[in-house]
Amino acid sequence: MAANELKDLIPMSEWLPGIKRPLIIAGPCSAESPEQLMQTAKEIKVLGQVDIFRAGIWKPRTFPNNFEGVGSIGLEWLREVKKETGMPVATEVGSVKHVFEAIKYGVDLIWIGARTTANPFAMQEIAEALQGVDIPVLVKNPLSPDLELWDGGINRIYAAGIRKLGAIHRGFSTWGKSDLRNTPHWQVPIELKRIHPNLPIIGDPSHICGNRTMIADIAQRAMDFNLDGLMIESHCNPDEAWSDAKQQVTPTRLGEILSGLKIKTEHTSDEKFIRTLDELRSQIDMYDDQILNILEARMKIAEKIGLCKKENNVSILQTARWSDIINKMVEKGAGKGLSDKCISEIFQSIHEESINHQINVTRD
CATH class of the missing domain: 3.20.20.70 (Aldolase class I)
Structure with a gap:
């Protein structure tokens, strides 16, 4: 219907x-x-x-x-x-x-x-x-x-x-x-x-x-x-x-x-505007919380990968794998209306954080 x-x-x-x-x-x-x-x-x-x-x-x-x-x-x-x-x-x-x-x-x-x-x-x-x-x-x-x-x-x-x-x-x-x-x-x-x-x-x-x-x-x-x-x-x-x-x-x-x-009814007498703006901002807050939760889950997986690498005497940084991820994410991001710069910077930061987590768990 x-x-x-x-x-x-x-x-x-x-x-x-x-x-x-x-x-x-x-x-x-x-x-x-x-x-x-x-x-x-x-x-x-x-x-x-x-x-x-x-x-x-x-x-x-x-x-x-x-x-x-x-x-x-x-x-x-x-x-x-x-x-x-x-x-x-x-x-x-x-x-x-x-x-x-x-x-x-x-x-x-x-x-x-x-x-x-x-x-x-x-x-x-x-x-x-x-x-x-x-x-x-x-x-x-x-x-x-x-x-x-x-x-x-x-x-x-x-x-x-x-x-x-x-x-x-x-x-x-x-x-x-x-x-x-x-x-x-x-x-x-x-x-x-x-x-x-x-x-x-x-x-x-x-x-x-x-x-x-x-x-x-x-x-x-x-x-x-x-x-x-x-x-x-x-x-x-x-x-x-x-x-x-x-x-x-x-x-x-x-x-x-x-x-x-x-x-909330501040800054304007237009109640419809206030409700719409608050609703949109609340949606942004919700998605920000979801992003943090996803990042936390991703870092936990990265730590497990770090331990696997340690057990098998494999280096933390895998350049080819990382280059492939960046290229793939940039391509996917373009299809979602996101700039190459945005995707590259975001995933570069995520990668650096992942490397840090792997290093921390592999220290003797």
Whole structure:
């Protein structure tokens, strides 16, 4: 489905009364009891910074016998929260039954989780269940950094007639150790925004981080990348939460995070210009970080090469090999619009650094 077919989306500001940019959605990972839900909601309401209260009712877990949500009874608790606090309420759906139950209990916004987005059959069934429904629907990215799969799920919901439509960036699963639970791969939501400029994208720093200590930094990064809002998990007693305890913050901390966000509007009154410039600069920062990571990985390989040369009594400098690399890179660079001078200087510096790393590891 072509990108321009999403042009008639309803602006986020018209989804619900009082909605503004950045849209803030907050609440516990899971509804655990009516008392826990109401206490958290009241503490969040006092902040005056949250647009929509969220709580998980059904929780897809990897292993059986883990807490998988309280089920539909939690929707009654959400309805009481809405009645008592006046805040709109939201929850995740993963099946046709969930959609029908959420609508029956008056949920104001639903989102489709990452595991469900990865399944086109499930997405199609949910899309068909949403036909004729007039509530905002957000689609989380799939577990893998597959832009087409994410876009395809969004298009299925759009094809069902949903025009209050948005996406949630919650990061992507990765193998190996990392400080983050899910790798952001910021270039994926950035590309989605390029394809669909009118599609709101909400950042989910809680799931990207997996721990509460980094949420403020990732939330600010989401704003720097011009995302349209945030979904942050907040619990009245996060250390005792029944699911994802480490990534939830107290309502007090939530208020601090939101108050500390920098939404830049300096140097000009043209907000579109500011957002565009900040988004482009943030992309530059992202690619610079990637370059550093690649260089680090390259130097580690160079060190292994140095050790191999040492074991086989081979000299560090291989002139013919280096000349071949330079010529090849200059030719490739020209095809990418990069000057010979630029490529030669960059790879000369890389080569010198590689030689230094090899020398360091081969010293007796």
